[in-house]
Each structure stands twice: as structure tokens, then as C-alpha cells.
Amino acid sequence: MTDDLETFRAETRAWLEANCPAEMRKPMRGEKDATWGGRNPTYAHPDQKLWMDRMGARGWTVPDWPKEYGGGGLSPAETKILREELKRINARNPLNSFGISMLGPALLKYGTEEQKLEHLPKIARGEIRWCQGYSEPNAGSDLAGLATSADDAGDHYIVNGQKVWTSYADQADWIFCLVRTDKTSKQGGISFVLFDMASEGVSTKPILLISGYSPFCETFFDNVKVPKANRVHDENKGWDVAKYLLGHEREMISGMGLGAAGGDPLIEAARKGVDPILRAQIALFDVRSRAFSAMSERFIDELKAGRAHPAQPSMMKYYGTELNKTRHELMMAAGGSDALEWESDASSHGAAPRAWLRTKANSIEGGTSEIQLNIIAKRILDLPS
């Protein structure tokens, strides 16, 4: 390790010590503790905003993005150090954002300079909250079969159709959306557009999930006007952007199989005493979980060095989400009847069972496990059609 990096680590540690509020070093108790920012933010604790603002001002919500776009301009080695130091103090994620994990990388690759300067800094500082308009009632796994139309009207498009499963559409400020600009070609007729959810003709309707939450929506577009300047990449070339973005979405989701920062709750539950069969199941799960943690480190290192297979995020997504589901099954088993309480204060409003139920979507959202396995089989193992 070079002296420069050692200095960077020392400075980072000192800054985090001074700036990460104590509240933000406690494990999250449920979805409500997540920080999403946006025009109409909600915070379960005021320190969430403080932490997001401090990290955002430094560009450390997106440490490896260039400074001119609101990022931290850090090298891969520095980014890794920052991540390690954050983990060391069990810091919470300062900002949850589809802008950071999905749209940002796609804009960095495909956006115009104007689009980058307009959108990226706001994403970095959590000012604009984004949602993802991909899925439709008849286009889930078969995403390219989407029907939402964008008709050419000179300098803008007129968008009509329906999306489904749009996470947080009712709270999001802007949407990145796949639309059909050519009906004669399936993949080759899709465009990628950005627009304000406050635009006339946009409406949303929440979908209640089995976890009792309804962060998902049906989203309707009724003659929505979208300036052509808001199209990312060429007309009918949106599928390239969509796929690139999906790779990043899968990468993000794959982190889920890892133990929570700061003491693994599953191991803590096991310490309180479990029967020998469950103990063995937890121990074998722990082997996979720790091995996957090494896999995640390897994957990130390979990505940064440009060595990862382009379909590798599918493997990470598949493995990480299946692991996470297993983790929550085991937590429910370890929790016993305590883990069944749905509303009590003692159970933090049913955090355990709601989280358990929520994880069942991990292997569906962002492309199902079956679709990931198809991708691995075809693109990595080169198996025949």
C-alpha cells in the first residue's frame, strides 16, 4: 500500500468519525429507516438528512463518479478504502437511489453532456428521486415486448400506455422509461426517455404487497408530452441503454445476500440458542454467505479492472438474491414466535416478517432467477438454443 493511500485512509477515517452521526451507525430497523431524498423527502430521524447532505456535498454518495458531475472523483483503490472505512464504523447507506445504482451509470455511458450536467449532480445530492418504468402488464420477463407508445410530434413525443411494478412511482420525481418508437421491430423499436412525474397525464396507483407495504405502483401515461431532448441515446436504440442499466441493477441487487453491516443479525439470533439442526443450517448458510462475500469483492475488483464477463452480474444477482431469501427463512426460524408479530412495538412493527416477505421479490425484480440462469447458460456457458 502506498503512502498516498495510507494518508487517504487516515483522512477518510477522521472525516467519517467527525461527520457520521451516531444514529447512522446503528443497524436499520426496517424500510422506513432508508434514506431516499427527493423533492418530498421523509426521514424517520433527522440525522438521515444530515448524513445524506454531508456525504452528498463531498461527492461520496457516488465516490467514483467524476467531480464535475457531483461525484467524489476517487480512484478505484480510494473507493475501496472509503467502502472499507464506512463498513468499519457500520455506517448506514447515506442515500438509497435508483439514480445512483441504475440511471447514473447509464447516463455516464450514453447521456449527452447536457444530460449529464443536468441530472447527475442532483442524483448525487439526493435532490431528485427516480423511478424505473420498464415492466408492463404483458412485458415482464419478456421486457422487449413492451407496448407503451411514444409517437413523434416534432420536438417531442406523445407517450401513452401503462407500466406496472414501478417501485416508489408515487414518491418519485422523475422516471426513466422504456417506450416504443417503432412497432415493426421488437428490440430495435425501443427508446429510452426521461421525464418528470409531475408532467400532465402521469398518474400512479399503489399495489399492496404481501409484506403489507405498497411501495410499488401501476403507472399510467395519458398523452404525456416528453421533449425529444430527454431521450437518452439514439431513437430506437433504447434497448442498449436498457440492458446496460439492467446490468447495474443486477449488480446492486446482488449485494443483498451479504450480512448486514455491523453484526450479522442471523448469527446474533443463533447465539441466543437454536436447536442443533437449525444451528447446522445456519453454519452451512454462513459458509455460502462468506464465500459470496469474497465473490462480491472479486466481482467488484474485476469490474473495476475491466476483467469481468459482461454477463457476470446475472450470476451475482442470482446467487445473492437466493442467498438473501435463505437468510430470511433462517431468521424467521431462529426468531420463532417473536418473528411472527406483525404490528407490535417490540417487533419494530413486524420488521422481521415484513422483511422476510419482501425478500421473496428479490429473485423476481430486476429479472427473475430463471432469467438470470438463462443468461448464464447462454452467454457464459454458451449452451445451445
Next chain:
Amino acid sequence: MPLYLTDEQAMLRDTARDFVAEHAPVSHMRALRDANDATGFSRDLWKQFAEMGLTGILIPEADNGLGLGHVEAGVVLEEIGRNLSPSPFLSTAVAAVEALKGTAHAARWFPGILAGETVAALAIDEHAKHDGRVEMRAERSGNGFKLNGAKRFVAHGHVANLLIVAARTGEGTTLFAVPNGAKGFSAAPERLADASLAAHLRFDGVEVDADAVIGDVDAGDAPLSRLLAAGRTGASAELLGVGGGAADMTVNYLKERKQFGVLIGSFQALQHRAAHLYSEMEVARAAVLKAAQLLDSGQDAGEAVSVAKAMTGLATTLAVQEGVQMHGGIGMTDEYDIGFYMKRARVLAEMFGDSNFHANALAEAAGY
């Protein structure tokens, strides 16, 4: 340090891959088995390993070795695993070298290892499961010690020039470097399921000099744990090779076998299982590299080593089971190689503690 092979390590892997595939492919192992070879490996091949410098992979440069690390040793072991090559590399060049490194024994034993003449065996286990219980006793006698007891599952124990033996002494465990040929020592080799040989050893009052002690009397846990960490990591790398070899064979088979007029690899049920297997193997690969890198960096690697051994056990077991199943009937024939992978995986999975042993160790370390 990034968690992938450096360019130099990748070069070494390519060299090892070509060398092992050329000189000791599965047919080499099959020929030894068919000849009912009593040694268990080819001494010529061991010499060739030495000529390439590989037997000195972990021996410090000051002792004329290559002075490389566990990542490099693992790279070689993976190719040994992939080709099911019978070799004393793991016990001799990895585990024994690691135990002797930096001790007075280095000067005595390393030249023979470097020359490809010395073979070391690890007399560690006494029971059907690797469990750390040591009942063999070493009692002081004259200037040295007298060893009494038995060891089992000792690969190359019947032909080794050097035995690394763990025995109980007054206050703890002591590790001994015992030259072969001592009076009162006997080795009964047994052929295992994978056609390799492992010996039951008996020590009936075997006398050794005081300078046979590795490190200090009663303080054998330190060299023993170095040996075990190296052995476990090495065995994980070899398992990775066995599992990877089986998985590759299987995926290739899916691309050439036709049923119902199409390649069986076009069936989604098989594609998904192959893709799942690929995922397990990749995760295992990362775990092995992590353990080896930690060992090389001198950091505490104990838990990472357990993760590697347990994970490769799980992934490789799946690889060989899916391998035989997806080959169909041909997979059950002795003529076809895939079954050899299954047998080798079973032996390596057991060696130095199986997946359950290491998962249990992690649980105990975590306090549950």
C-alpha cells in the same frame, strides 16, 4: 490486493495447466490404477515438477526455492485437481514445507524436496473424521523421544522419506519431523475409493532424536496450525480443480450429446442446473483465492480457510454429482472419466476436515 490473479500468477497458471495436462492427464492416473501401482504416483513426474522449480514453490529464495505464496501453490494444485494427477505436491511442497519453513529442519529437508527426491507425509489424523484429537504419545527417552500410537488416512505414508507427526507430550502437542526407516515403525497402505493410497501407520516405541522436534516441545500447535492452514487451502484449490474439471466436462457433454434430435444442452432444465453449478463454482473460486491471499499477507486467515474448504466441498460435490447425472448411463461406466472425478472429490472433501467440520468451526468461532 485485488481479488484476481496478477499477470505473473496467470502466467504460472498457464504454464502449470499445459504441463500437468500434457504429462499427467486423467489417463496417467488411470494407467497407474490399472497397473495397480504400489507407489501411488510417478516418481519421474515428481522429478519433473522439481526441474520446473515447482516443488520449491513455497520454499524461500534464501533456501533456493521460488519464494512464492499460497496463491501460486493453489494455482498449481488446481491444475493437479483438474487432471486428477496423483502427486505428493500438496503434502510435501505445501503442507510439510509450511511446517518446516523457518525452522532448523529447513536445511535438512528442503534440498531433497527441491531435487524432487523427498516425499513428505502428514501423520495428523487418528480417526475416521479429521477432528484434531491426538492420542499418540511422545515420551522423553534419553536424549530424545519415544513415539507410541497410530495414525490413519496418511497419503503417501508408505513411501514417504519424511513423516510430519503430531503427538501428545507432557503439556501439550509436539510436532516431529520423523525420517522414514525408524525401528518400530510400520505403514500399511490401503487403496481408497479414488484409487489413491493412504496408509495406516503404527509407531511402536519409535525412537527419535530431540532435534526431530519442529519448533518447541509442547508448542506444536503453532507449526501444526501453519501446516493445517496450508493443507486446507491447498486441498481447497485442488478440489476447485476437480470440481471445475467435472463441470467443464459436463458442459461440453451437453453441447455434443443429442437426444430427441437436439443437443441436450438446449433443454432448459439442464441449462439451469449447469448455470447454478457454474455459480457455485465461481463463489468457491473466490473463497479459495481469498483464503490464499490472506495467508500470503500474514493476516489471520483461519476463518477464510474454513470458508474455502467448506465451500469447495459443497460446490465440488455438486459438480461431480451433476456431472455423473447429466452424463446419463455413460457417467456410471468405468471407461468414462467423470466417475473418477466423483471419487477424487469425495476423498479431497474428507481430507483436512469436510464441509460440516469447517462450518462447525465457523459457528464455534462466532459463538453459537
